[in-house]
Amino acid sequence: MNCAEVDQNRELHVVGALPWDTAEDLEAHLADCPSCREAVSRSWEMAKMLRLAVPATDPPESLRRRVLAAASADTAAEPDPQIPSSPRLPVSPSHRSPVSPSSRRFSVPHLSPRLTWAAAAATLPLMLSGWLAFQVTALQQEVHSVAQASARSQTTNEMTAEVFLKGMASGGAWAAVNGAEMAPAARGRLYYVLNDGGEAVLFCEGLPPLPRDQAYQVWLMRGQERLSAGMIYPEEGAKLVLVIRAPLPVGEFDAVGVTSEPRRGSAEPSSSNYLWGRVKRS
Amino acid sequence: MGMEPAVPSDQALVARLSARDSSALDELYQRYVRAVYSLACRVLGDPSLAEDVVQDVFLKLWRQPESYRAERGSLGPWLLSVTHNRSVDMLRRRRSHAEQQFPEVQEAPATVINGALDPVDLAGLQEDAAAIRRALARIPPEQRRAIEMAFFEGKTHVEISAELGEPLGTAKTRIRLGMRKLRALLEAEGVVLHA
Numbered sequence: 153m154n155c156a157e158v159d160q161n162r163e164l165h166v167v168g169a170l171p172w173d174t175a176e177d178l179e180a181h182l183a184d185c186p187s188c189r190e191a192v193s194r195s196w197e198m199a200k201m202l203r204l205a206v207p208a209t210d211p212p213e214s215l216r217r218r219v220l221a222a223a224s225a226d227t228a229a230e231p232d233p234q235i236p237s238s239p240r241l242p243v244s245p246s247h248r249s250p251v252s253p254s255s256r257r258f259s260v261p262h263l264s265p266r267l268t269w270a271a272a273a274a275t276l277p278l279m280l281s282g283w284l285a286f287q288v289t290a291l292q293q294e295v296h297s298v299a300q301a302s303a304r305s306q307t308t309n310e311m312t313a314e315v316f317l318k319g320m321a322s323g324g325a326w327a328a329v330n331g332a333e334m335a336p337a338a339r340g341r342l343y344y345v346l347n348d349g350g351e352a353v354l355f356c357e358g359l360p361p362l363p364r365d366q367a368y369q370v371w372l373m374r375g376q377e378r379l380s381a382g383m384i385y386p387e388e389g390a391k392l393v394l395v396i397r398a399p400l401p402v403g404e405f406d407a408v409g410v411t412s413e414p415r416r417g418s419a420e421p422s423s424s425n426y427l428w429g430r431v432k433r434s
Numbered sequence: 435m436g437m438e439p440a441v442p443s444d445q446a447l448v449a450r451l452s453a454r455d456s457s458a459l460d461e462l463y464q465r466y467v468r469a470v471y472s473l474a475c476r477v478l479g480d481p482s483l484a485e486d487v488v489q490d491v492f493l494k495l496w497r498q499p500e501s502y503r504a505e506r507g508s509l510g511p512w513l514l515s516v517t518h519n520r521s522v523d524m525l526r527r528r529r530s531h532a533e534q535q536f537p538e539v540q541e542a543p544a545t546v547i548n549g550a551l552d553p554v555d556l557a558g559l560q561e562d563a564a565a566i567r568r569a570l571a572r573i574p575p576e577q578r579r580a581i582e583m584a585f586f587e588g589k590t591h592v593e594i595s596a597e598l599g600e601p602l603g604t605a606k607t608r609i610r611l612g613m614r615k616l617r618a619l620l621e622a623e624g625v626v627l628h629a
Contacts, residue, residue, distance in 0.1 A: 170590065197627040204562050219492050223493060
């Protein structure tokens with residue numbers, strides 16, 4: 153699309169009157185044309201005004217109670233942020249605050265000084281071994297969780313390599329995935345195998361953190377159909393990768409989108425898009 | 435020494451959402467629910483579905499207050515943008531259009547004038563609402579109808595042309611000319627449209 157065509161279509165674009173492929177072409181032009189970007193931005197101000205041009209209708213009072221109750225239930229479902237979800241790292245001796253001579257970690261009954269020191273000497277190895285055992289356990293758990301993450305990463309890397317190898321053999325294509333309303337700064341790329349199989353890899357970054365009971369869900373869209381392609385967990389890093397295995401070639405779908413959903417996933421999208429990209433080329 | 439403003443700004447209330455302050459959500463709800471609900475009702479034509487959209491919009495703000503960014507514009511227009519997108523998406527899903535796909539249209543970020551936002555923009559919204567209604571009443575009815583079919587009924591110019599039994603170019607021209615005429619009328623009234 154050129155500048156003259158953008159000028160002819162910008163008002164249609166902001167009212168949603170353009171078919172999706174034409175809207176996509178217009179947006180693609182804006183990425184490289186500041187003057188058209190400015191002109192379309194002015195048109196968007198008219199869309200903001202139009203949203204006000206509706207008959208004023210008062211909602212029922214019950215809706216307020218419903219919304220506040222839902223928010224309250226949401227808060228109640230959140231894990232207590234004070235309770236750590238993973239074992240703490242062992243405290244290095246240099247960071248341990250010195251124990252004041254007057255304080256004791258364990259109280260002992262009042263005994264004669266000789267017996268007190270003897271009792272302390274006898275219990276010290278037991279205390280020390282118990283502390284060491286705890287630290288070793290915590291360290292083992294930390295190593296295990298790191299190993300698990302590493303294993304997942306390694307598996308993802310292997311699967312990603314498989315997809316690219318298949319794409320090299322039978323053909324592959326890239327699709328840009330752009331930040332949408334919920335995450336305008338996010339971006340991504342979708343690599344998908346052409347024709348043979350439904351393998352694809354979605355790379356994305358810049359997605360905002362989510363509440364702990366939520367994760368990102370990837371959708372493949374075709375017409376009104378929304379097919380879940382998998383979950384992405386934002387706590388796994390700033391750059392996220394999802395290997396997709398769809399029942400048909402990903403190139404047969406119109407678009408890919410990313411929404412926020414409960415961690416167990418949803419049957420259909422329940423939020424606005426965080427990322428969206430067109431896949432099928434006419 | 436500064437004093438707390440008697441009326442907290444939208445930004446201050448949104449900041450309190452991060453601290454799970456439900457009274458802040460209640461305040462924002464009471465400020466904007468009428469505009470949000472009215473828009474959802476207009477698009478969906480179904481109060482029950484409109485209530486679902488209202489809940490979705492405010493719950494989304496509650497769960498992810500960081501998704502609203504003050505540098506992109508005032509909270510009211512942002513809420514209405516989310517409402518419009520959700521409502522049109524819901525409307526299109528309800529209609530059986532197997533051949534068409536509607537992307538989430540990305541709105542360009544607004545420029546904040548003077549780097550500051552009005553503490554409570556409700557009065558401004560109400561004035562703007564009255565102004566756009568006056569302007570709509572003054573453009574030719576066929577242009578107004580085409581704009582309404584696109585914006586509030588989620589129809590493309592192809593669908594509008596088919597429904598009205600008119601050439602494709604006619605629907606496009608009506609929307610384009612109608613929107614430009616609306617802008618001229620608003621500017622003549624002194625309504626400031628931030629570029």
